[in-house]
Amino acid sequence: MGAWLSMGAPLIPLGKAQWSDANGFPLVGGQVLFAVPGTSTPKNTWQDAAQTILNQNPITLDDRGEAIIFGTPGAYRQIVTDQSGNLVYDVLTYCGLDATAVAFGDDTLADQFKSKVGRICDSISELRSLSSAVYSRAFVTGYRQPHDGGGGDYQADPSDITSEDNGGTVIVAADEMRWKLQLIDTVSIKQFGATGDGVTDDTAAIQACLNCGLGKWVVPEGKFCHTGLTIPQIVGFCLYGTGPNSTFVQKGGAIGFPSMAEYCFDSHGTIRDLNFDGTSGTGNTLDTTFCQTLDVLNVTYNNVPTGYCSLKMDGNPTSSTYAHDVRVRNIRIYSTTAGNAGIALGAFHSDASIEGFQMNGGFVVNYCLIAVDGAQTTYVSDSHPYNAKINIVLLQGNNTHFRWNDVTFDNALQDTFYMLNSVNNQFTHCFFQSTNPGRHAIVFDGSFNNNLTNIKFEAPFGVAAACFQEVNGSSGNKMSLFQIDDPAHWTVIANYTGFGSWVTGCQSYGPYNAIYPYAGTARVPQPQGGGVDYGANGGAGGFTNEGWCVGMPGVILMATVFTDKTPNPGETFTFNIRVNGVSIAGAVMSNGQFGVTFAPGPQFKVNVGDQIAFQSIFSSGSGSASPRYVVVLIG
Incomplete structure (x- = not known):
């Protein structure tokens, strides 16, 4: 029962349509009412394609069951009755070539078009103006203009009515539709509007990217200016670039991590393949304070911020918690600005490694590496820091268990390596x-x-x-x-x-890498009030008979002497080391002492064949005693 009806301007085939009854006979005198879908509100049709002559509504069919009907593109409710007013059918029909009238599988062509055919937009602003009634997919060719590195594949999410526009992965259009970037795990900072032109402040765009909820952030080639950035606490994050041409240009504070009341963020994260320009920085360039289990790999720095450092590594100074397992590998720092240090290890830094560290401080950076009081347990290897204004390395205090392997400490205007109050x-x-x-x-x-x-x-x-x-x-x-x-x-x-x-x-x-003693004991007690030279023969024959003959070139390290008796009150035993008859070091024992150790300062150089003896002088009332003596040499 029924008839095919295509309405509207454009003109329907043959200009008219015919209705029939259940027996296939024309529905003579029947009526057709057109209404707004889902309502009884009449909806206009016309007798001509130009839509100048309205049809009656309902329309009475002629003696052939026909009528000329044009409509506007879209859906109509069609109610058909016979000449007695009996309902023949009540259906939804469509005008003209409207895509909603064409079946496509289980959907209409309009549904298929909306879900399968994407709109190409040349900017995020164009995406914001896109109608979600027509499109549910869009490809954006650039953030501000095509090929600027931004954009990507977006899809409308009608189920989300609350997400904020973050400028990148979520775009809220003018019709309130949320358009979402179709990503698995990685996003570029350019997709949030970072320009990378070396002039524009990209801080907000970069921070929006970091805050988008994903954990892998790409820094493409460019110079991205910022005034300070905070890396969110996402376990396993990766902030990475393409190499030295992916540059963060510091115009203010550091790239760092959120502060914590206690503990350290166990990040298992990576920062790699980036370049940092600290010329205009007003803080440390990259600061890992509050973060641990972090890798910093294949990074370069141009200029250390004046008074600060390129890389600061520390734990949690608020709770005095040490950070562990930060690994720095393949880092280069070159500076013509008056920074404090290339790398600074904070008071709560420990259990870390620095490998492949190259730096030229230009004799304007105070230190290539400074460990402040408390920093501990760091392994530095395969590195060559050079040209520091003060020291290549300064350990400021309590810096224990550092290991330095295959490191070239090269050219500081003061002492090359200075270690203060540190051990092991x-x-x-x-x-x-x-x-x-x-x-x-x-x-x-x-x-x-x-x-x-x-x-x-x-x-x-x-x-x-x-x-x-x-x-x-x-x-x-x-x-x-x-x-x-x-x-x-x-x-x-x-x-x-x-x-x-x-x-x-x-x-x-000490060419033979040997430490050896010359030792002896007095043969008889030495009387008070005189002097004796002791050596190989226990004081029996004077200096020429006593002197040990040096067998290998080296230095005299130290001497020790003990006696079986202490000097009487107010008296002394005086001992001197003599080389070839000349005293080079000595010590005095007073009442209550039974021994003394002393050394030349600096260590005294001796050659093969030099004669060494141990001179003992007892004061006039000292009493007698038998010295036992040893001279230790390095050869």
Whole structure:
């Protein structure tokens, strides 16, 4: 029952349609009412394509069951009755070529068009003006204009009526439709409007990208200016670029992490393949404070912010929590600005590694690396920091268990490496290069129990003070197997006086890498009021008979003497080490003492064949005693 009806302007085929009854006969005298779908409200039709002559509504069919009917594109409710007013049918019909009238599978052509055919937009602003009644998909060719690096595939989400427009992954159009970027896990900062032109402040766009909820953020090639950014706490995040041409240009504060009342953010994150320009920075360039289990890989820095550092690594200073497991690998820093340090290790930094660190401080950056009081347990390897204004490395205090392997410390205007109040550092295969005139390669200041092995020293510009220097009570520091460029380039090779400190194993200093004693005991008690030279024969025959003959070149390290009796009150025992008849070091024992240890300062150089003796002088009322003595040499 019924008839095919196509209405509207454009003209329907043949200009009219015919209705029939259930028996196939024309529906003569029947009536057709057209209404707004879902209502009884009449909807106009016309007798001509120009829509100048309205039809009656309802329309009475002629003696052939026909009528001429034109409509406007769209849907109509069609109610058909016979001439007695009996309902024949009540259906939804469509005018003209409207896509909603054409079936396509289980949907209409309009539905298919809306869901399957996307609109191409040339900017995000064009996407915001797009009608979701017509389109549910769109491809945006650029953020502001085509090919600027922004844009992407977007799809309308009619189920979301609350999400805020974040400028990238969620765009709220003028009709309130939420258009969502079709991504799995990675988004570019350009998709949030970052320009990368080296002039525009991209802070808001970059921060919007970081805050979008995804955890992988791409920095394409460009120079992206910012005044400070906060990396959100997303476990496993990755902020990465294409290499040195992906540049963050610092115009203010740091790129850092949110502060925490306690603990550290266990990030398991990565920052890699980026370049940072700190020329105009007003804070540290990259600051990992509050973050741990982080990798910083393949990054370069141009200029250290004045008074700050390129890379700050620290734990939680609020709760005094140490950060662990930060790994820095392949980092280059080059600066012509007066920064404080290339890398700064904070008071709550520990258990980290720095590998492949190259830096030129241009003699304007104070330090290539500074560890503030408290920083601990860091492994630095395969690195070459050079040209610092003060020190290549400064350990400011309580910096324990640092390990330095295959590091070249090269050319500071003051001492190359300065260690203050620190213990248990280890140096292997390191090169202290280009120590300047009057300066020291490494200084131990109030520092203890630090070891160096397989070390090289160079002072090419004039006479440097010393390779190895102890001050302010340092002791227990040791170095074995080392090389120097030329003994004439150093005032002394090693300056140490602390108990347990020694240096050996250089062709010009302890070439046989040996520490050995000359020892003896007086044959008979020494009477008071006189002097005796002790040596190989226990004081039996004077200096020429007593002196030990030096068998290998080296230095006198220290001497110790004990007696079986202490001097009488007010009296003394005086002991001197004599080399070839000349005293080089001595000590005095008073009442109550039974022994004394002393050393020349600096260590006294001896050659093969030199004669060494232990001179003992007892005051006139001291009483007699039998000395036991030992001289320790490095050869």
